[in-house]
Amino acid sequence: MNRLPASSSLARHNAQPANCGTCPARAHCLPTGMNDSYCAAIDQLVERRVQLVRGEHLYQMNEPLSDHLYAIRSGQFKTYHLTPEGEQRVTGFHMSGEFLGLDAIGLHVHRGSAVALTNAEVCEFSYHRLADAAQRMEPLSQLFHNLLSKELARQQDTTLLLRNGHADQKFANFLLRMSRCYTGRGSAPNLFQLPMSRQEIGDFLGLTAATISRLICNFKGQGCIKAVRRNIIILDQAMLTRIATGTPHPAPALGAIAPASPVLQLA
Amino acid sequence: MNRLPASSSLARHNAQPANCGTCPARAHCLPTGMNDSYCAAIDQLVERRVQLVRGEHLYQMNEPLSDHLYAIRSGQFKTYHLTPEGEQRVTGFHMSGEFLGLDAIGLHVHRGSAVALTNAEVCEFSYHRLADAAQRMEPLSQLFHNLLSKELARQQDTTLLLRNGHADQKFANFLLRMSRCYTGRGSAPNLFQLPMSRQEIGDFLGLTAATISRLICNFKGQGCIKAVRRNIIILDQAMLTRIATGTPHPAPALGAIAPASPVLQLA
DNA sequence: CGGCAGATTGAGACTGCTCAACATGGGTGG
DNA sequence: CCACCCATGTTGAGCAGTCTCAATCTGCCG
Numbered sequence: 001m002n003r004l005p006a007s008s009s010l011a012r013h014n015a016q017p018a019n020c021g022t023c024p025a026r027a028h029c030l031p032t033g034m035n036d037s038y039c040a041a042i043d044q045l046v047e048r049r050v051q052l053v054r055g056e057h058l059y060q061m062n063e064p065l066s067d068h069l070y071a072i073r074s075g076q077f078k079t080y081h082l083t084p085e086g087e088q089r090v091t092g093f094h095m096s097g098e099f100l101g102l103d104a105i106g107l108h109v110h111r112g113s114a115v116a117l118t119n120a121e122v123c124e125f126s127y128h129r130l131a132d133a134a135q136r137m138e139p140l141s142q143l144f145h146n147l148l149s150k151e152l153a154r155q156q157d158t159t160l161l162l163r164n165g166h167a168d169q170k171f172a173n174f175l176l177r178m179s180r181c182y183t184g185r186g187s188a189p190n191l192f193q194l195p196m197s198r199q200e201i202g203d204f205l206g207l208t209a210a211t212i213s214r215l216i217c218n219f220k221g222q223g224c225i226k227a228v229r230r231n232i233i234i235l236d237q238a239m240l241t242r243i244a245t246g247t248p249h250p251a252p253a254l255g256a257i258a259p260a261s262p263v264l265q266l267a
Numbered sequence: 268m269n270r271l272p273a274s275s276s277l278a279r280h281n282a283q284p285a286n287c288g289t290c291p292a293r294a295h296c297l298p299t300g301m302n303d304s305y306c307a308a309i310d311q312l313v314e315r316r317v318q319l320v321r322g323e324h325l326y327q328m329n330e331p332l333s334d335h336l337y338a339i340r341s342g343q344f345k346t347y348h349l350t351p352e353g354e355q356r357v358t359g360f361h362m363s364g365e366f367l368g369l370d371a372i373g374l375h376v377h378r379g380s381a382v383a384l385t386n387a388e389v390c391e392f393s394y395h396r397l398a399d400a401a402q403r404m405e406p407l408s409q410l411f412h413n414l415l416s417k418e419l420a421r422q423q424d425t426t427l428l429l430r431n432g433h434a435d436q437k438f439a440n441f442l443l444r445m446s447r448c449y450t451g452r453g454s455a456p457n458l459f460q461l462p463m464s465r466q467e468i469g470d471f472l473g474l475t476a477a478t479i480s481r482l483i484c485n486f487k488g489q490g491c492i493k494a495v496r497r498n499i500i501i502l503d504q505a506m507l508t509r510i511a512t513g514t515p516h517p518a519p520a521l522g523a524i525a526p527a528s529p530v531l532q533l534a
Numbered sequence: 535c536g537g538c539a540g541a542t543t544g545a546g547a548c549t550g551c552t553c554a555a556c557a558t559g560g561g562t563g564g
Numbered sequence: 565c566c567a568c569c570c571a572t573g574t575t576g577a578g579c580a581g582t583c584t585c586a587a588t589c590t591g592c593c594g
Contacts, residue, residue: 083512085512085513089430089431091423102416103416105413105415106409106412106416111420131408134408138402141402142373142398144412145372145398145411146373148372148415148416148419149369149372149373149374149415150373151419152370152418152422153378155419155422155423156358156378156379156422158426159422159426160348160356162429162430163356163429163473164473166549197571197572198573198574199572206431207550207551208550208551208552209572209573210551210552210553210573210574210575211550211551213575214550214574214575216573217575229558229572229573245351245352246352434581434582464540465540465541474582475582475583475584476541477543478583480542480543481543484542484543496540496541
C-alpha cells in the first residue's frame with residue numbers, strides 16, 4: 001500500500017538558468033554570509049539542477065552512490081531507512097537549504113532513502129569537486145565544515161527531542177520546530193501546511209498515527225492550534241512551548257497546584 | 268548525588284611523549300588507514316594531551332569554546348545537555364578513537380557537556396590548525412570529512428535505535444552496541460564493564476533506572492547475559508540480536524507459535 | 535562502623551498501543 | 565458531471581508496558 005509507489009529513482013529536466021544568487025534558499029544554504037563572487041563560484045560547482053515530483057525518490061537505500069551531494073532548492077523531503085523486516089523508519093524531514101547525502105561521504109552506497117514530499121528542486125554537487133574547490137578556497141572549506149557540524153547538531157537535537165517526554169511534548173516540539181523551519185522561508189511562521197501524513201509524523205516521533213490524530217484534537221481543544229487536514233495554524237505559541245517543556249500551566253499564581261483547574265478537555 | 272560533583276573543567280598534566288604511532292586507538296581515530304609519515308604529521312597537530320580523572324569535565328555546556336576538538340585516546344566519556352529545568356539529557360557515550368566537540372564547529376559556545384566516565388586521556392586539537400593543515404594535505408581533508416560524516420551516521424543510528432521498539436529491544440541493542448565498541452579495543456567483545464550507571468543508561472535510552480534493572484534481570488533469566496553490578500558477560504549474542512529486532516523465537520519450527528514454551532521467567 | 539549512592543524489587547496507575555469501525559475528500563473513469 | 569474508490573484521517577474500547585513512588589538491599593568509602 002504505502003512504500004515506493006512512484007518511479008524508481010533520480011531523474012528529470014536539466015532546467016533553467018537558475019542560480020544561487022537568486023535562490024530563495026540562499027540564506028539557509030552553503031553560501032550563507034558569502035559575498036556575490038563566492039556565491040557565483042559555488043554556483044559553478046552545481047553539476048545540475050534536478051526537479052522531482054511529489055513521491056519521487058532522490059536516492060534509495062543501498063543504491064550505489066556516485067559521489068553526489070544534494071542541496072534542496074525548493075520543496076521538502078523525507079529521509080528514511082528500511083529495517084530488514086521492511087519497516088520504514090523516518091530519520092528526518094528536510095526543507096530548502098538543507099543538504100542531503102552528507103551521511104554517506106566516504107561510503108559507497110547510500111545509508112538511507114530520500115523521497116520528495118512535495119514537488120521539489122535540488123542542486124546536485126559532486127562531493128569530490130566540492131572538496132577540491134574547498135581545498136583552493138578557504139572560506140568554502142570552513143563553510144563546508146560548518147555545514148557538516150550544523151547537520152550533526154540538528155541530528156543531536158532530533159535525538160533529544162524524540163527520546164524524552166510524553167507524546168504531547170514530542171508533538172508540541174515537532175510543531176514548534178516546523179514553525180521555526182517555515183520562518184524566513186516565505187510562508188508565515190504560524191500558518192503552514194504539513195507535507196507529511198499523520199503516519200509519517202508518527203514514524204518520526206515514535207508514535208502512531210492514531211495518537212497524532214488524538215493529539216491534534218487535544219491541542220485544538222486547548223486552543224493552541226487550529227487544524228484542518230494538513231493545514232496548521234499556531235494560535236498560542238507560548239502554550240505549545242509550555243506543553244513541549246512539560247510545564248502544564250502558564251502562571252500557577254496564587255493558590256495550590258490547581259488540582260482540577262478549568263483546562264478544557266477535548267475539542 | 269549525581270550532577271557535577273567534580274571540579275569545574277578541563278585541566279591536568281601536559282604528559283609524556285605519547286604519540287599517534289603507538290596509540291591504542293589509532294585504528295579508530297583520525298589516522299585510519301594512513302601511512303606512518305602522515306600519521307606523524309597528525310601527531311604534530313596535537314596541541315597537547317590532557318588526562319582526566321573519572322567525573323571530571325572536558326568541557327561544559329555554554330562554556331565559551333576556544334577552537335578545540337578532542338580525540339579520545341583512552342577511557343570513556345558521556346556527553347549530555349541540560350534542559351532549562353536542569354534535567355540531564357544524555358546525548359551519547361563515547362569510546363577511544365572518537366572525537367568530541369565536532370558539533371560545535373563554527374559556534375562560540377559548547378552545545379553540551381562532556382564528562383569522563385573513567386580516567387581518560389584525550390588529544391587536544393585546534394580546529395583552525397587542523398583545518399589549515401587539511402588545506403595543505405588533501406588526504407587529511409578527506410579524512411576529516413569522513414570523520415564528520417561518520418559521526419553524523421552514528422548519531423542517526425542512535426536516533427533510530429532509540430526511537431523505535433520496546434524497552435527490551437532498545438536495551439538489547441544498547442548491549443550489542445557496547446559489545447561492538449569493545450571489539451578491537453583490547454577487551455573481549457562479550458565481557459566488559461559498563462562505565463555508566465543504570466540511571467545514565469536509562470537517560471540515554473529514554474527509560475528509567477528501574478526498568479533497566481528489571482531488563483537485566485529478565486535477560487539474565489533468559490540466559491543471554493550474566494551481570495554483576497556493572498560487569499556484563501554476553502552469553503548468547505544471537506538471542507540478544509533476536510530480542511533487539513523483535514523476533515522472539517529462534518526457530519519457531521513445527522507446531523504453533525509456542526504459547527507458553529519453557530522460557531525461564533526470572534533470574 | 536556508619537553513611538551513602540547505586541541497584542533491586544514491588545504494587546498500582548496511567549499513557550499510548552492495538553485493532554477496529556467509520557468518516558472524509560480528492561482523484562478517476564464512466 | 566456524477567458516482568465510485570481508495571488513501572488518509574478520526575474515533576472508540578480494551579489492554580499492555582512502562583512509569584511512579586517507595587521500601588529495601590548492597591557494596592564502597594571514609
